[in-house]
Amino acid sequence: MEWIFSEEELPATALSFWQYYREQHVFTLEGAMGAGKTTLVKALCAVKGVADATASPTFSIINQYISADQQPIFHLDLYRLRDEEEAIAAGVEDTIYQPGAICFIEWPDIIASLLPPDTVRLQLTVLPDKKRLLRAG
Template sequence: MEWTFTIEELPKIAQSFWAQYGAQQIFTLEGAMGAGKTTFVKALCAAKGVEDTTASPTFSIINQYNYRTNGGVTRNIYHLDLYRLRDEEEAIGAGVEDTLYQEGAICFVEWPDIIQDLLPADTIRLQLTVLPDQRRQLRVS
């Protein structure tokens, strides 16, 4: 699956994304600095009805947001940024493994290279690219 969009089109793209991948729980986000990874997660959180302010987890490493399902159940969305971590051991110490395997939670992981061995086989990989006209391309695999 692939989408090409402007920043203004993100709310519509987020709705389409959830319609296609709403049952999935773990997503990796790859792309250059400034490609829009955090902006994309913000749009996805908004589409799920997250009311908290969403921000980059660059310094906190893990940000947690809550939303309610259609059945009224509170669920968590985690946004992880592993850029500053050195290795898998440091990631485990920061709580990454516990976050990935929390029942019912959705996880978005930026800079996932150091935890490849922790990711389940059904992880969805998202690649964001900035196009020459400043639109973004999202590839899902």
């Protein structure tokens, strides 16, 4: 699946995303620094009715939000972690496999072996016209 969107089109793109991915729970986010990964997660959380302010978990590693229907949503940023062992110690595995939770993982390479087989890999690319291309697979 693919979406091309501008900043103004992001809310509609997030809605379309959730209409397509109703059953999936673990998503990896890949893209260059500044591509808009956290902005995308904010928009996806907004569609789910998250009332709390969403922010980058660069320093906290894991942010947790609650959707309007009380579903936990985790946003992980693994950029600062050194290896899988450090990720496990930080609680990454617990969030990925928490029943009923949605999990977004930025910089997922160090935990590739921990990811469930049905993980949806998202690739975010900045296009020359400043729009974004979101590829899912």
